[in-house]
Structure formats: structure tokens, C-alpha cells
Amino acid sequence: MKPITITIALAGSYFVFAILLNSVGTVILQAINSLDVSKTQASVLEGYKDLSIAIMSFFVASFIPRIGYKIAMLMALSLVAVMCVLMPSIAEFYGFKLLFAVIGCSFAMMKIAVYSVIGQVTDNANSHSALLNTIEGVFMLGVLLGYWVFSGFIDNNNAQSNDWLNVYYLLAVMVGVALLAVLVAPIKTPVIRVSAGAQWQAFVAMLKLTYQPLVLIFIISAFLYVLIEQGVGTWLPTFNNQVLKLPVDVSIQLASLFAAALALGRLVAGQLLRFINWFSLLLGCLIAMAVLVLLVLPLTHEVDGSQISSVFDVPFAAYMLPLIGFFMAPLYPLLNSVMLSSLAKHQHAAMTGLIVVFSALGGTTGSVITGLVFDKFSGQYAFYLTLVPIGLLLVSVSIFKKMTLQPQYLAASAS
Structure with missing residues (x-):
């Protein structure tokens, strides 16, 4: 009991x-x-x-x-x-x-x-x-x-x-x-x-990790991912309300699809990884995210949900944008898993600290940039902007993959 x-x-x-x-x-x-x-x-x-x-x-x-x-x-x-x-x-x-x-x-x-x-x-x-x-x-x-x-x-x-x-x-x-x-x-x-010196020792351990090339490129990748996720997830209710003209309650309910897509994406990825390489899955997800943004955002110009009273009556295009979460979902846990498995176990705590810090910085940066562009231009421009970190993430993940195949980087990380 x-x-x-x-x-x-x-x-x-x-x-x-x-x-x-x-x-x-x-x-x-x-x-x-x-x-x-x-x-x-x-x-x-x-x-x-x-x-x-x-x-x-x-x-x-x-x-x-x-x-x-x-x-x-x-x-x-x-x-x-x-x-x-x-x-x-x-x-x-x-x-x-x-x-x-x-x-x-x-x-x-x-x-x-x-x-x-x-x-x-x-x-x-x-x-x-x-x-x-x-x-x-x-x-x-x-x-x-x-x-x-x-x-x-x-x-x-x-x-x-x-x-x-x-x-x-x-x-x-x-x-x-x-x-x-x-x-x-x-x-x-x-x-x-x-011990009293544990906090200082943990801080020093985190700083030492950042000097390793493999860890540095991982930090950049994690930062870019969270920048995208928080930029989209945080501003999706506002996008639904002010761009798609949906009522406030429907805008918020529709945004729940993003969270549902994230959950489903991670479940599906867990099964797919039994059959395909992690890098292939990451590349496929990033490309699918970019394609979805390019296909769906132009359709949102034609949506006027001002007369809609239920989430079940929302136009098809409005349902499609939250689904970017399905393709986004596997990226973060995959990157974390590959990085942690490349480190010695005694370094996991310090690495976890870095993940928390740079994830926080990425989330804040993504929300602020998206809000600024949304305010000065439009919601469509703000969400089109996600293509920039998606492109950068393609580059950083490719470099990360190459480094994980080179013994000198793994040796440095495991020391």
C-alpha cells in the first residue's frame, strides 16, 4: 500500500x-x-x-x-x-x-x-x-x-x-x-x-563539458530544437485566434492537438527506432516539419473561423499546423539519448544540467523572437521563421552524427 x-x-x-x-x-x-x-x-x-x-x-x-x-x-x-x-x-x-x-x-x-x-x-x-x-x-x-x-x-x-x-x-x-x-x-x-562543495563541483563539471566539441554541437542542436518547439507551442493559441479568427476557447482547445501530436510522435518513434537508424529518423522528421510549414501556412490565409463555435467545425488547414508536433516529437529525446550514451556515467548529472539550462534558454529565445515577429509583422511570418532553425538544425545534427562516428570525439566525451 x-x-x-x-x-x-x-x-x-x-x-x-x-x-x-x-x-x-x-x-x-x-x-x-x-x-x-x-x-x-x-x-x-x-x-x-x-x-x-x-x-x-x-x-x-x-x-x-x-x-x-x-x-x-x-x-x-x-x-x-x-x-x-x-x-x-x-x-x-x-x-x-x-x-x-x-x-x-x-x-x-x-x-x-x-x-x-x-x-x-x-x-x-x-x-x-x-x-x-x-x-x-x-x-x-x-x-x-x-x-x-x-x-x-x-x-x-x-x-x-x-x-x-x-x-x-x-x-x-x-x-x-x-x-x-x-x-x-x-x-x-x-x-x-x-557535501558543501558539491554545487561548486557540479558547476565546474558542467563548464568542463562545454569545451568538448561533441557536447558543444549537441548543446547547439538542443537549443535550436527547443527554440522551435516553444516558439510554435507557446504562440499557437494566439495564432489560432488572431490569424485564423477562431474564438478564444476554440483557439485554445485546438492548440491541445499540438501536445497530443507530441505525445503520439514519441510513441510512434519508439517503435520506428526498432527498425531504422536514429539519424535517418531525425532527418526525415526535420524535412517533414519544413514541408508541413511550407504547405500549410499559405492555406491559413484563406481561413476565417469567426463564425465557428466548436473545435469540431474548424477547417482542415487549421488542424494541420498543430501536427508539426508529431514530426518534432522524436528529436529532443533522441538527441539527449545519443549524447548521454556517448558520455561516461559519472558525467550524466553535469550533462543533464547543461540540457536543462540550454533548453530553458532556447525556449525563452523562441518565444521572444516569435512574439516580436508576430507583433511587428504577422503570425504567418512568425511561423515561417521556424524554417531558419529547422535548416540550422539539419546542419548541426549532421555534424553531430559525424562526430559520434569519430573515435577521438567519443574518447574525449567519455573521459
């Missing part, structure tokens, strides 16, 4: 964070509509979320075992619950900056704690992998549900109203339930103590 209560606590915590973390695209659209915020200003919300995750992950990694995983999880959930309760009263853009900074910092603590606690309820590699995949699956379910939760509080007839902020009362209740689940779960306090 004890492992079950711990599993419920971990999955429930990840579920509510999935909704909160991936609400940034919806909040950007609503900030533009109801708070009179420009697209350029709204784009910084991604940075408040991603950069706080990166910075907090680095600083708390060695601190959390000292205070205990359960306390860290309770702190994370409590902070987020307080912010959710306060949001309807604040109803200002600075409140959303603070909200996503708190969500980012709290998720950093939660992710480190959750990944560490999984080892308490599993006794071998297979059960560990199974539980981790289950919890990550619950996370994706939260991402999908989040779009529909927010859309249910939006009044299309009164776009300027702040009544949609009442969604945060519901989210506060959901966070409260997760908090109670953690409170009753028998999560053990870790016995291992981390």
Missing part, C-alpha cells in the same frame, strides 16, 4: 504542474486580449518560467536531499497554491510574471524530488523505467487537459473580462489535493548527505 500512495502523490503533483507549466500559451493570448499587453511584452512570460527552472535546478540540486524530498514537494505545492489563490485578485500582468517565476522555481524542486523518490518505490531498472514513464505519461495527460480547463472559463462574448482568472481557484483546489496526497505519502528522508 505504501508504494501506491507514493505513486499517487508523485503522479498527482506532476499532473497539476503539467497544467500550470503549459498554460503559458493560453495566458499570453488572454494577457493580449484582456490586459492590453503587446505580443512583445507577453513573450517574456516564457522566460520567467524557463529561466527560473534552470536557475533553481542548479541551486537546489544539492540542497534538496538535506531538507528531504517530502518537505521540498510540500514547499513547491504550497507556493504554487498561494499564487493560484492570489491571481484573480491581482489581475495584472506583473502577477503573471510572478506566477510563472514561482511555478518555474517550484517545478525545479518538484522534478528533482520526484525523480529521486521514484527509487524509493522501485527495486530494479525495469520497474524504475516503468514508473518514470507512467508519471511522464500522466504529465502529458495534464498538458492536454490544461487547454480544456482554461477554455472552459473563457467567455468569447466578453474578451476584455478578467472572469477567466477564476480558473486559478479551481487550480488551487487541484494543487491542494496533490499537497494532501504528498502529506500522507510515506516518503522517506534521504540518508545520503551532500
Whole structure:
């Protein structure tokens, strides 16, 4: 019974964070509509979320075992619950900056704690992998549900109203339930103590890794991927509303297809990799992404969804753009897997730190650039711009593949 209560606590915590973390695209659209915020200003919300995750992950990694995983999880959930309760009263853009900074910092603590606690309820590699995949699956379910939760509080007839902020009362209740689940779960306090110099040593280890050519080209590739993913994913609700003229709630619901496509793409890729080489799959996905952008965006000029009231009545072209997530999905886990398997095991923690930091930087950069181009030109121009990082990613992945075949680079990475 004890492992079950711990599993419920971990999955429930990840579920509510999935909704909160991936609400940034919806909040950007609503900030533009109801708070009179420009697209350029709204784009910084991604940075408040991603950069706080990166910075907090680095600083708390060695601190959390000292205070205990359960306390860290309770702190994370409590902070987020307080912010959710306060949001309807604040109803200002600075409140959303603070909200996503708190969500980012709290998720950093939660992710480190959750990944560490999984080892308490599993006794071998297979059960560990199974539980981790289950919890990550619950996370994706939260991402999908989040779009529909927010859309249910939006009044299309009164776009300027702040009544949609009442969604945060519901989210506060959901966070409260997760908090109670953690409170009753028998999560053990870790016995291992981390030395005072561990943080500095981890930082030095990360810096040393960046000097290796194979790691450097991987970092560039990961940065470019997240730039594309966050640029498209974060701004898709706004694109649906302001370019395709769809109602706000339908725009948000339609954007959930992007998350669904990402989840499906990773499942399909897992099966395809049993039969084809990882590099061939990556190249095929990148080419398919570019083709989809070039084929679908011209069709969006003809879409006028102003009379549509249901996501099931949306024109075919509007469904096609979120499907870029299907081809995008395999890239990130594949790159991470190939890179980590090229390193010695004692370097995995430092490499994971680099992945978190540069993923955060890529996500923030993608959101800001897309928002700026969207604001100054149009949504079509902003999404056409994804062709640039797709092209650069083709080059960087090709170089990355070549390096993985050359013993001198692998030897340097494994040292």
C-alpha cells in the first residue's frame, strides 16, 4: 500500500504542474486580449518560467536531499497554491510574471524530488523505467487537459473580462489535493548527505563539458530544437485566434492537438527506432516539419473561423499546423539519448544540467523572437521563421552524427 500512495502523490503533483507549466500559451493570448499587453511584452512570460527552472535546478540540486524530498514537494505545492489563490485578485500582468517565476522555481524542486523518490518505490531498472514513464505519461495527460480547463472559463462574448482568472481557484483546489496526497505519502528522508562543495563541483563539471566539441554541437542542436518547439507551442493559441479568427476557447482547445501530436510522435518513434537508424529518423522528421510549414501556412490565409463555435467545425488547414508536433516529437529525446550514451556515467548529472539550462534558454529565445515577429509583422511570418532553425538544425545534427562516428570525439566525451 505504501508504494501506491507514493505513486499517487508523485503522479498527482506532476499532473497539476503539467497544467500550470503549459498554460503559458493560453495566458499570453488572454494577457493580449484582456490586459492590453503587446505580443512583445507577453513573450517574456516564457522566460520567467524557463529561466527560473534552470536557475533553481542548479541551486537546489544539492540542497534538496538535506531538507528531504517530502518537505521540498510540500514547499513547491504550497507556493504554487498561494499564487493560484492570489491571481484573480491581482489581475495584472506583473502577477503573471510572478506566477510563472514561482511555478518555474517550484517545478525545479518538484522534478528533482520526484525523480529521486521514484527509487524509493522501485527495486530494479525495469520497474524504475516503468514508473518514470507512467508519471511522464500522466504529465502529458495534464498538458492536454490544461487547454480544456482554461477554455472552459473563457467567455468569447466578453474578451476584455478578467472572469477567466477564476480558473486559478479551481487550480488551487487541484494543487491542494496533490499537497494532501504528498502529506500522507510515506516518503522517506534521504540518508545520503551532500557535501558543501558539491554545487561548486557540479558547476565546474558542467563548464568542463562545454569545451568538448561533441557536447558543444549537441548543446547547439538542443537549443535550436527547443527554440522551435516553444516558439510554435507557446504562440499557437494566439495564432489560432488572431490569424485564423477562431474564438478564444476554440483557439485554445485546438492548440491541445499540438501536445497530443507530441505525445503520439514519441510513441510512434519508439517503435520506428526498432527498425531504422536514429539519424535517418531525425532527418526525415526535420524535412517533414519544413514541408508541413511550407504547405500549410499559405492555406491559413484563406481561413476565417469567426463564425465557428466548436473545435469540431474548424477547417482542415487549421488542424494541420498543430501536427508539426508529431514530426518534432522524436528529436529532443533522441538527441539527449545519443549524447548521454556517448558520455561516461559519472558525467550524466553535469550533462543533464547543461540540457536543462540550454533548453530553458532556447525556449525563452523562441518565444521572444516569435512574439516580436508576430507583433511587428504577422503570425504567418512568425511561423515561417521556424524554417531558419529547422535548416540550422539539419546542419548541426549532421555534424553531430559525424562526430559520434569519430573515435577521438567519443574518447574525449567519455573521459
